[in-house]
Amino acid sequence: MAFELRRRSAVLSSALAPEWVARIRAGDEAAFEAVFRAYYDPLCRYVATYLGSRDAAEDAVQGVFARIWEDRAHWVVGDVRHYLYAAVRRRAISQIRRTAVRRRAAPLLILEESGGTTAAPADAEFEAEELWRRLERALAGLPPRTRAAFVLSRREGLSYREVALRMTISPKTVGVHIGRALAVLRKAMASAGK
Numbered sequence: 421m422a423f424e425l426r427r428r429s430a431v432l433s434s435a436l437a438p439e440w441v442a443r444i445r446a447g448d449e450a451a452f453e454a455v456f457r458a459y460y461d462p463l464c465r466y467v468a469t470y471l472g473s474r475d476a477a478e479d480a481v482q483g484v485f486a487r488i489w490e491d492r493a494h495w496v497v498g499d500v501r502h503y504l505y506a507a508v509r510r511r512a513i514s515q516i517r518r519t520a521v522r523r524r525a526a527p528l529l530i531l532e533e534s535g536g537t538t539a540a541p542a543d544a545e546f547e548a549e550e551l552w553r554r555l556e557r558a559l560a561g562l563p564p565r566t567r568a569a570f571v572l573s574r575r576e577g578l579s580y581r582e583v584a585l586r587m588t589i590s591p592k593t594v595g596v597h598i599g600r601a602l603a604v605l606r607k608a609m610a611s612a613g614k
Contacts, residue, residue, distance in 0.1 A: 441497050444488070452492075455500060456485055463508045470512040480511045551609070558608035562601055565589075569597035 443451035460481060468477035484507045488495055497503040559567055565587070572583045573594070580591040580598070587594070 438498070440500060441495060444492050445495055447492065452485075452489060459501070459504050460485075463504060466505060467508045467512045470509065471515060476515065477512075480515060481508055484508050484511055554608055555605065558605050559601075562604060566597045566601050569594050570601035573598055 440451055440455060444455065463481045463484075464474065464477045466477075467480050468474055471477050471480065484504065487507075559570070562570065569583055569587060572578045572586060573580065578586070580594045583594045584591045
């Protein structure tokens with residue numbers, strides 16, 4: 421079985437890779453399933469080392485494949501194997517970051533769920549209020565266009581394209597603004613945890 425998977429992976433990542441990508445882009449479910457079957461288990465084993473559990477690894481791998489299928493018409497890849505391993509690694513790192521953010525934001529969630537009442541433990545409430553104040557100060561310190569892009573994207577839930585239309589800038593510029601905002605906010609939140 422392991423030999424068969426290695427053989428299939430080698431075939432799919434060989435000179436035939438452009439053909440497999442073209443077939444997937446055309447909506448060929450059999451080609452997509454062949455790539456999925458060839459790489460699913462090795463990718464899960466690979467990313468489990470980052471995430472620490474098979475379930476989290478499967479979520480990451482399935483997420484990458486789901487994204488490929490959803491965006492298949494725009495999927496352009498030279499080396500399928502390299503692309504899949506890099507995409508799964510990036511998704512695992514994102515999952516790790518989201519988990520860390522949730523852990524740091526837990527006091528805020530407690531405060532929000534309690535409606536700001538004293539139902540939350542006093543320490544958690546104090547931490548949440550301090551974290552919220554620090555976040556608001558960091559947001560206020562952003563340049564106006566960066567703050568506007570961030571608020572439209574994160575608070576109002578608009579896509580980069582919608583933000584770009586509203587601000588009359590390109591989606592790439594929105595991405596730059598969001599990246600800057602997140603860097604400043606990360607730094608502010610990191611200093612909050614010290």
